[in-house]
Amino acid sequence: xxxxxxxxxxxxxxxxxxxxxxxxxxxxxxxxxxxxxxxxxxxxxxxxxxxxxxxxxxxxxxxxxxxxxxxxxxxxxxxxxxxxxxxxxxxxxxxxxxxxxxxxxxxxxxxxxxxxxxxxx
Amino acid sequence: xxxxxxxxxxxxxxxxxxxxxxxxxxxxxxxxxxxxxxxxxxxxxxxxxxxxxxxxxxxxxxxxxxxxxxxxxxxxxxxxxxxxxxxxxxxxxxxxxxxxxxxxxxxxxxxxxxxxxxxxx
DNA sequence: CCAGTCTATCGTCAATCGACGATTTACGTT
DNA sequence: AACGTAAATCGTCGATTGACGATAGACTGG
Numbered sequence: 001x002x003x004x005x006x007x008x009x010x011x012x013x014x015x016x017x018x019x020x021x022x023x024x025x026x027x028x029x030x031x032x033x034x035x036x037x038x039x040x041x042x043x044x045x046x047x048x049x050x051x052x053x054x055x056x057x058x059x060x061x062x063x064x065x066x067x068x069x070x071x072x073x074x075x076x077x078x079x080x081x082x083x084x085x086x087x088x089x090x091x092x093x094x095x096x097x098x099x100x101x102x103x104x105x106x107x108x109x110x111x112x113x114x115x116x117x118x119x120x121x
Numbered sequence: 122x123x124x125x126x127x128x129x130x131x132x133x134x135x136x137x138x139x140x141x142x143x144x145x146x147x148x149x150x151x152x153x154x155x156x157x158x159x160x161x162x163x164x165x166x167x168x169x170x171x172x173x174x175x176x177x178x179x180x181x182x183x184x185x186x187x188x189x190x191x192x193x194x195x196x197x198x199x200x201x202x203x204x205x206x207x208x209x210x211x212x213x214x215x216x217x218x219x220x221x222x223x224x225x226x227x228x229x230x231x232x233x234x235x236x237x238x239x240x241x242x
Numbered sequence: 243c244c245a246g247t248c249t250a251t252c253g254t255c256a257a258t259c260g261a262c263g264a265t266t267t268a269c270g271t272t
Numbered sequence: 273a274a275c276g277t278a279a280a281t282c283g284t285c286g287a288t289t290g291a292c293g294a295t296a297g298a299c300t301g302g
Contacts, residue, residue, distance in 0.1 A: 020154040028152035033141040084269045084278050092226050102220035105213050205248045
């Protein structure tokens with residue numbers, strides 16, 4: 001049984017579940033084309049007024065507002081009030097944990113002595 | 122109107138929508154604690170037999186199988202047949218586009234002359 | 243060749259998501 | 273004070289997701 005898996009000798013992190021949930025929440029915040037689009041717009045321009053984002057994304061105002069709410073709740077963006085508008089900016093850092101995980105994965109790629117991955121797809 | 126947004130003079134990429142969808146699909150593949158957990162297990166050990174993952178994740182076998190299917194479909198993992206088992210490994214590289222986006226965001230953080238972000242949460 | 247093991251698929255059900263229009267809130271302007 | 277604009281919230285509806293048990297498929301070992 002499990003010939004290729006060492007007997008789980010590594011330090012079993014107790015509350016890894018919490019991290020899993022946190023990372024999953026971050027990923028979920030990005031798990032929609034409209035939200036990716038918003039992040040990219042905010043990455044190009046340094047910040048952007050909400051109503052411009054509505055034009056940019058091409059969905060109803062209420063829908064875009066909902067996507068902004070999700071991103072804000074995840075901490076990915078922040079909004080500074082400029083009445084009657086709101087100026088959104090990226091809140092970097094928030095994505096750091098997810099970026100770190102992905103970096104680890106890519107790192108293993110670089111180290112990669114991957115045995116050709118014949119796959120079974 | 123939109124005092125802080127330049128008039129969108131930048132090179133408007135025609136099929137940015139496709140990239141958005143692609144990135145969103147990758148993020149979605151990671152948008153669940155169980156799938157994050159699987160990725161992390163595969164990152165620690167270099168590869169792992171499916172039935173061990175079932176133990177590790179702690180959900181029903183059929184549920185774990187479904188999560189594995191999602192990750193496989195997104196290209197995040199591959200499975201090599203070792204009858205009657207299947208040995209799963211990370212397929213790095215697949216996550217590169219998402220990692221690149223996140224790296225860009227964090228990079229802007231580093232450059233960061235962020236104006237104190239007073240927020241309106 | 244039959245039994246056992248591991249994995250994938252199917253069917254079902256509750257819960258969540260995503261989109262929209264309509265409405266409300268909160269301002270600046272005239 | 274009345275109006276206009278930008279954003280958030282509400283209610284609804286269809287689609288998707290996530291979980292599970294049951295079942296089917298594929299091969300190994302006795």
